[in-house]
Each structure stands twice: as structure tokens, then as C-alpha cells.
Amino acid sequence: MVKPQLNPGQYYKLLHQKRVTELFLSGLRLHIFTELEGWETPASVAARTGLNERNVSLFLNALASIGMLEKDGTRFCNTPESNEFLNETSPLYLGECLLFRENMMSLHSIDEKVKNGPDIQTLHQNIGAEVYDFCEMAKVTVPEMYTGRVQSLLAAVKELFIDRQPGKILDLGGGSGVFAMELVAAFPESKGVVFEHPKVTALPRRLITERGLSSRIEVMEGDFNKDGIGEDYDLIIASGVLDFAKDYLDSFLEKLKHALSANGYLYIVTHEVSEDYQNPPESILGWLSSHLDGLDLLLTKNTIEQALMKHGFHCMEKRDVGGMFKGLPGKFYQVIKEEEHQDD
Numbered sequence: 001m002v003k004p005q006l007n008p009g010q011y012y013k014l015l016h017q018k019r020v021t022e023l024f025l026s027g028l029r030l031h032i033f034t035e036l037e038g039w040e041t042p043a044s045v046a047a048r049t050g051l052n053e054r055n056v057s058l059f060l061n062a063l064a065s066i067g068m069l070e071k072d073g074t075r076f077c078n079t080p081e082s083n084e085f086l087n088e089t090s091p092l093y094l095g096e097c098l099l100f101r102e103n104m105m106s107l108h109s110i111d112e113k114v115k116n117g118p119d120i121q122t123l124h125q126n127i128g129a130e131v132y133d134f135c136e137m138a139k140v141t142v143p144e145m146y147t148g149r150v151q152s153l154l155a156a157v158k159e160l161f162i163d164r165q166p167g168k169i170l171d172l173g174g175g176s177g178v179f180a181m182e183l184v185a186a187f188p189e190s191k192g193v194v195f196e197h198p199k200v201t202a203l204p205r206r207l208i209t210e211r212g213l214s215s216r217i218e219v220m221e222g223d224f225n226k227d228g229i230g231e232d233y234d235l236i237i238a239s240g241v242l243d244f245a246k247d248y249l250d251s252f253l254e255k256l257k258h259a260l261s262a263n264g265y266l267y268i269v270t271h272e273v274s275e276d277y278q279n280p281p282e283s284i285l286g287w288l289s290s291h292l293d294g295l296d297l298l299l300t301k302n303t304i305e306q307a308l309m310k311h312g313f314h315c316m317e318k319r320d321v322g323g324m325f326k327g328l329p330g331k332f333y334q335v336i337k338e339e340e341h342q343d344d
């Protein structure tokens with residue numbers, strides 16, 4: 001009889017992981033976590049939602065078995081995490097955002113895509129804004145931004161501007177404009193600009209007006225690869241945007257350099273992709289669907305660092321600035337302008 005040399009357990013684990021994910025997504029779609037702020041029986045959940053009582057019972061039990069609910073006898077309740085992030089009444093409800101991201105990165109038609117190849121127009125244009133629904137993304141990611149990104153950026157910028165306030169702040173490809181809004185709220189003397197694609201600008205305009213910040217934040221509309229982005233910024237935030245400037249990287253970085261004030265900072269968040277495109281797997285798989293559609297945008301960490309260096313940007317190391325990078329996904333850069341070279 002054949003004797004196995006290795007253990008095939010990983011394949012069965014993958015199938016189980018898929019069922020776990022399907023169950024979780026169904027819980028979100030059926031708003032189950034919004035029903036379970038307190039202890040409930042399947043009968044009470046079914047009565048309120050109109051779902052089938054027998055199958056709600058099986059469904060809740062399965063969710064509890066994967067740690068998404070707590071179970072006590074015949075009653076079920078959210079875990080603290082489910083209550084904070086999956087209950088629609090929470091200000092940090094991520095359900096809409098998680099479902100959006102699942103759909104955006106879905107590999108459900110991967111077989112056809114691999115068989116049929118990319119969409120020719122997408123391939124030739126290579127424009128992210130034509131493929132991704134950035135307007136919806138900006139809307140649904142607002143609560144996600146408050147799960148740490150906004151707080152850590154704010155803490156870091158406050159440490160950078162300890163003895164002065166930034167005059168002008170640019171949130172480039174800023175989506176909802178949350179970074180700009182929170183920064184100008186923290187620095188009462190600062191003005192902000194949110195630069196966005198015309199498909200997206202209605203959202204930051206509305207949110208800025210609702211927050212009462214229209215006199216302090218301007219929304220600029222355009223294509224950051226082709227249009228001007230303004231100047232004299234003490235802080236430019238370029239979070240998750242560099243890949244969308246891939247075909248224009250040199251002119252884009254020159255533009256950023258000229259837009260920064262002499263002592264200004266550039267804050268960049270990228271995916272830190274390895275040269276062999278093997279890491280991080282979350283980014284490789286997350287971009288796979290759109291890359292199969294024809295996009296080719298993902299830049300490696302090395303390409304980005306080389307390009308930044310070539311255009312005179314230098315990264316502020318952790319040791320320069322104490323503990324402010326704690327929890328921060330991105331990096332700060334300063335630019336060495338020509339005049340400064342001559343002074344040296």
C-alpha cells in the first residue's frame with residue numbers, strides 16, 4: 001500500500017476556512033450581530049427578523065462554535081469584538097466596509113479570468129479609478145479609519161509639530177477627507193485641502209460641510225497624475241495612493257516635492273511589497289482580482305524607496321522621532337531641496 005510522505009491536512013483546513021468565512025459573511029448580510037447585543041434565544045431572533053427559527057438556531061450555534069458569538073445554554077450573545085465592530089448601532093461598525101472589501105477583492109470568477117485573460121481596455125488604460133469604486137470605498141471606510149489609523153496619525157503629527165502648527169495640509173487622494181478633517185480640528189490654525197478624483201469629491205464636500213469645516217478645508221477636484229495639486233503644504237498625506245501613480249511616478253514625486261514647503265513632511269502609506277511579489281500575501285491576493293482584470297499597479301517597497309530617494313526625499317527613521325511611530329502604518333519623509341544641498 002502507498003505510504004504518504006507528507007500530511008495533506010492543510011487542504012482540509014483551507015476548506016474549513018472557506019466555510020468559516022461564508023458563515024461570517026452571511027452573519028453580516030443577515031444583520032445577525034445587530035440582533036445580539038444582549039442574550040437572545042433563536043426563537044426571539046427569528047420572531048424579530050422573520051428568519052426561520054429552526055435554521056437560526058443552527059446558524060447561531062455555528063457562529064458561536066467559531067468564536068463570533070457567546071453561547072449560554074439556549075441563549076446567544078455577541079462577543080465584545082462582535083459588539084464593537086459588527087453591530088450596526090456601534091460607531092465602529094465595520095460590516096458594510098468588510099462586505100465591500102470582500103466584493104472588491106473577490107476571486108469568485110477567477111477561473112474565467114485566468115482562462116480568458118484581461119480586459120483589453122483596462123490593460124491599456126491601467127487606471128485604478130476606472131476599475132475600483134472609489135466613491136463607495138471612501139464612504140464605507142470611514143468607520144474603519146477610526147479603528148486606529150486616524151488616532152495614530154494624529155498622535156504622530158502632533159509630535160512632529162510640537163512647537164508650531166502646520167499651515168497647510170494636503171490629503172492627496174484623501175477619499176472621505178477624514179484625515180484632513182481630524183488634523184485641522186486638532187490644529188486650529190491649519191488649513192486643509194482634500195484632493196480627489198471627480199467621481200469621489202461629493203463625499204468629502206458633504207462630510208466637511210456637516211462637520212462645519214468648509215471655511216478651513218477646500219476640496220480640489222482632478223487627476224493627481226495630470227493636474228496641479230497646489231503648493232506650500234507643511235504636510236502632505238499620500239496614504240494608499242502611490243500605486244495609482246505608477247505610470248507617472250517620476251513626475252508625481254516631483255510634483256509632491258514642489259508642493260511641499262521647505263520644512264514640510266510627506267506621509268506615505270504603501271503595501272511594502274517584496275521584490276519577488278510574494279509578500280505580504282494579503283496585498284498579493286487583495287490585488288489579484290483587479291490585476292487579472294488588466295490593472296498592473298502594485299509597486300514594490302524597493303521601487304518606491306528608490307524613487308523617493310531619487311527625488312530627494314529621505315525617510316525619518318524611528319530613532320529621530322522617538323515613539324511616535326507606534327502603531328503607525330506609514331512613514332514620514334522630508335525633502336532635501338536644491339538650495340539645502342548648496343548650503344551644506
Ligand SMILES: C[S@@+](CC[C@H](N)C(=O)[O-])C[C@H]1O[C@@H](n2cnc3c(N)ncnc32)[C@H](O)[C@@H]1O
Nearest residue numbers: 134173174175196197222223224225239240244
Ligand atoms: C486606496 S484609496 C486611499 C484613500 C485614503 N487616502 C486612505 O488612505 O484611506 C485611493 C484614493 O486615491 C484616489 N485616486 C486614485 N487615482 C486618482 C487620480 N488619478 N487622481 C485623483 N485621485 C485618485 C481614489 O479616488 C481613492 O480615494
